[in-house]
Amino acid sequence: MSVFLGTCLNISNSDYLCVCEEGWTSGHCEAMVNYCQNVTCENNGVCRPLFRDFKCECLSSSYSGLYCQITAGSLVARKLVGKSFGYIAIIFITSVFVLVVTLDVLKYVFHIDAARGELERLRRRKYRKKRRKRGIATQFRYVNELPSILSNPNDKETTVLNILLTIF
Numbered sequence: 001m002s003v004f005l006g007t008c009l010n011i012s013n014s015d016y017l018c019v020c021e022e023g024w025t026s027g028h029c030e031a032m033v034n035y036c037q038n039v040t041c042e043n044n045g046v047c048r049p050l051f052r053d054f055k056c057e058c059l060s061s062s063y064s065g066l067y068c069q070i071t072a073g074s075l076v077a078r079k080l081v082g083k084s085f086g087y088i089a090i091i092f093i094t095s096v097f098v099l100v101v102t103l104d105v106l107k108y109v110f111h112i113d114a115a116r117g118e119l120e121r122l123r124r125r126k127y128r129k130k131r132r133k134r135g136i137a138t139q140f141r142y143v144n145e146l147p148s149i150l151s152n153p154n155d156k157e158t159t160v161l162n163i164l165l166t167i168f
Contacts, residue, residue, distance in 0.1 A: 005029045023052040042069045 006020035006029030020029035036047035041056035045068030048055050058068040062075040106112040 040067070042067050043071075044068075 005024040006018045008016050008018040008028070010016050018027065018029050020026075023033050025031050025033050032049070032051065034049050035052070035054040036049045039047050039054055039056070041047050041058075043058065043060070043063040045056040045058045045063065048057055056066060056068050058064060062072045064070045064072070103114060106114060
């Protein structure tokens with residue numbers, strides 16, 4: 001069973017013309033008009049046809065409006081902050097690059113080494129630390145050598161002194 005929502009007039013024995021009511025279309029007025037046909041919802045919104053109307057359904061709470069064209073203030077702020085950090089990072093990287101190129105030009109073209117003094121100071125400090133770490137040369141005498149020290153057994157003071165010097 002088909003529903004006709006319009007008025008059909010016979011033009012001839014085999015031909016007729018239907019005048020559809022608002023919101024209906026096709027040859028016998030059986031199809032609803034698709035109001036989303038020429039509508040573009042912004043920011044990934046989805047158009048839903050309604051009877052005699054349409055509605056853009058915004059997929060994110062960050063957008064609103066008839067065509068999802070209104071951006072929420074929090075999203076605008078996040079985008080602005082994100083761009084600002086991006087610009088700051090680009091400026092920082094560019095500054096470092098310019099500094100390195102400038103130092104290389106000074107060093108290799110004009111033979112000016114801005115870090116030479118600091119490098120020399122670090123080398124001297126490292127050399128001093130190495131020198132301090134060297135052990136103190138000591139002479140060891142073993143107790144087994146006592147008989148050779150006691151060359152004069154009658155001189156007891158010299159013998160005791162030699163033994164103490166040997167031990168300490």
